[in-house]
Amino acid sequence: MPSPTGRTLRPETDCPVEVALAAVSGRWTTLVLRELMHGEHSFGTLRDRLPEISPKVLSERLLALRERGLVTQERLPGFPVRTRYALTEAGRALRPLLVELYRTGEALRSGT
């Protein structure tokens, strides 16, 4: 965490903690990441695996992840249209963080 001097005094988007948090926060985000950790997916297969997510939100999440360079989108030729979403190297770099989130969450629950 930030050093004693040079401490951030307010939430800044370029603070590393905020950067990482931004990458995984937002409803459904971690679940979308989990699915993509298992491999590539189309828009539709993601919806199949997360049946209750609305197209708008899924679309928003995928766009945000792409803008952060965590996910790539590829339009496949042919008809009907198909799309392929996959994690980038940076996206895969989130795995240890997700593992740590899981680990910490379990510790908190058992501690309670």
Place this chain on the structure above:
Amino acid sequence: MPSPTGRTLRPETDCPVEVALAAVSGRWTTLVLRELMHGEHSFGTLRDRLPEISPKVLSERLLALRERGLVTQERLPGFPVRTRYALTEAGRALRPLLVELYRTGEALRSGT
């Protein structure tokens, strides 16, 4: 992360990942935690160290952290009133997660 079977299909508050995320999310939350990681604080010293946080938000964050069992509040006798906030054992258990957030955030930035 959740096992192949028994995967969570939607965001549920008792999913470990959500539990951990809930503990650290919300604007200012990680900064308040950071200050408390350094030691106990009163409401006022927290405001001094985070000059731009509003009393309402600080109050909300501290309450949420208390409700999750991450922070304790102690009213000190005497006048004027003083209060002391400190991390619980569970609260201190968040340190590795904060470190991992920082580490991941830096990796994302340098990767960009």
Place this chain on the structure above:
DNA sequence: CCGCATCCGATTGGATACTG
């Protein structure tokens, strides 16, 4: 099939003033 546009209710965070 993909995913954007629209509408809407709920939640969030900030500013400020006030009380025990």
Place this chain on the structure above:
DNA sequence: CAGTATCCAATCGGATGCGG
């Protein structure tokens, strides 16, 4: 000193319908 009460603007997430 330590908060709570109010008010408000902005963001968020869900439902649904339409267009490429």
